[in-house]
Amino acid sequence: MFEMDTLVVVLSAVAAAGSFILFTLPLLNRTEKRDRYRSVIEKKRKALFDQTKEQAGSRGKNEQTMSARDSVAMSFKVQQLLGNMGEKVRDKMLQAGIRSPSAPFKFMLARMILPFVFLGIAMMLIVGSEKELSNGLTLMILLGSSFCGYKFPGVLLKNMIQKRSEEINLTFPDALDMMLICVQGGVGLEQTVDRIAEEISEHSETLAEELGILSAEMAMLSDRRTALQDFARRVGSGAAKSFATALIQADQYGTSVSQAMRVMSDELRDQRMAEAERKAAALPPKLTVPMIVFFLPVLFVVILGPAVIQAMQTF
Secondary structure: OHHHHHHHHHHHHHHHHHHHHHHHHHHHHHHHHHHHHHHHHHHHHHHHHHHHHHHHOOOOOOOOOOOHHHHHHHHHHHHHHHHHHHHHHHHHHHHOOOOOOOHHHHHHHHHHHHHHHHHHHHHHHHHHOOOOOOHHHHHHHHHHHHHHHHHHHHHHHHHHHHHHHHHHHHHHHHHHHHHHHHHHOOOOHHHHHHHHHHHHOOOOHHHHHHHHHHHHHHHHOOOHHHHHHHHHHHHOOOHHHHHHHHHHHHHHHOOOHHHHHHHHHHHHHHHHHHHHHHHHHHHHHHHHHHHHHHHHHHHHHHHHHHHHHHHHHHO
């Protein structure tokens, strides 16, 4: 009896601890996302502030820490070394969320090194294989491994860009609706973007970082159009880029920002409905193969099974 009571107490304590952990874990995750978002934004603001101070000539030349000047110099060196290809790689890195100035150079270096690495691995496997391979097959394996090594960094980068773009496109319509409410309420565009970035950080860390960087650039840079162009460049495609383009056109032609946001919000709702209809229309063809492979054989067994058993018993 004493052991049974002790077991009940221990199980109750474990259940209570588990419930507490499950309850507090989402709150801790939200706090962690907010802290990371704030750290990224503060770093960007500090870099912009340092760059502004440097342009004004108020910074010392003996500072040894990594600053905005070093980042700009590194970006210029990478662009000068790689040319237009380096600029395209830099844009893809920004779309994938990689903001290091040396990232394009590392990417190109990986594209040059990985083919030899894959080639060496393929040669080791061929030498260690017990089966004798023909010269043509060996050559195809070596060329294929080198080609895979060359394409591997690009495939990883493309997957990162696609995943990031899908997350932004999924969350941005709701963020735009909140922006429209703030702008119609008389809040400035910079304060609106900053507020929505903080609110959306619990749901989409990626979009929060991009909007936070946009708000920092709009607050620090003298030209709002430059900040919007940088935002469109970092996002790459999708609803966020269309939003930046619409605001640039509104700023260029002097039209109402709230009107541009309202039009964009209506367009995004239509796009969301069209995407849902497209997925619904594509569902029957996708279900055809699973039904043929999994459902129809079971259905035939259920229908014809009793008749086959009865026939076997009869004959």
